[in-house]
Amino acid sequence: MLYLDFIPGRRDALHKYVEPIEAIVWHFTGGSKNPKMNLVEGGAALSGRRGVGWHFTIPRQAPSPGRLSVLQHYSWDERVGHAGGSILNGRGNVNGRTYGVELANLGPVVKYKGKWVSSLWLADGAVVPMRGSNIFTAPGGTTHEAFSDYQLEAAAQLKALFDRRFKGVAHVRHSEIKRGKPDPGPAFTLDL
Ligand SMILES: [Zn+2]
Secondary structure, three states, X not given: OOEEEEOOOOOOOXXXXXXXXXXXXXXXXXXXXXXXXXXXXXOXXXXXXOOEOOOEEEOOOOOOOOOOEEEEOOOOOEEOEOOOOOOEOOEOOHHHHEEEEEEOOOOEEEEXXXXXXXXXXXXXXXXXXXXXOOEEEOOOOOEEEOOOHHHHHHHHHHHHHHHHHOOOOEEEEHHHHOOOOOOOOOOOOOOO
């Protein structure tokens, strides 16, 4: 059983959906220009820039021990901005037709002064150490923060919930619909 724990996001620049939901867009938090994204952990709902938000966060560990839950930040009828500039099925306004799920994860990591840190943030001059403990090595040899077993289980159940609630809904990786986006990356092994 999956619980949805409601922790409200920012309330500015909210709109209601006027189109049906077509897809769920899966993201990781690492490397966002919004530094608060790295703070997304079982408690704080964070959505820093005006108009930027997402519906669900999957933290690395259970917010309440022994209870499988994800964090919901907006209600089902509130659209927010998580996929601006993307193209889905040949057209834009992707935020108006999708929900966004953020997995707390740094994505690609590199060893820097003896610690695994985000390579995306390092490119911007910020040293952000990895919080998870495991490394995922992709077939090409690149290194990524591994998703926790908790996250993969919660993601599978959240996907099943979407599939029940929105028959035929698609699931897409952010990287599939916007050029240059790396998320959720090869470590996210859930079969979408
Ligand atoms: Zn993304």
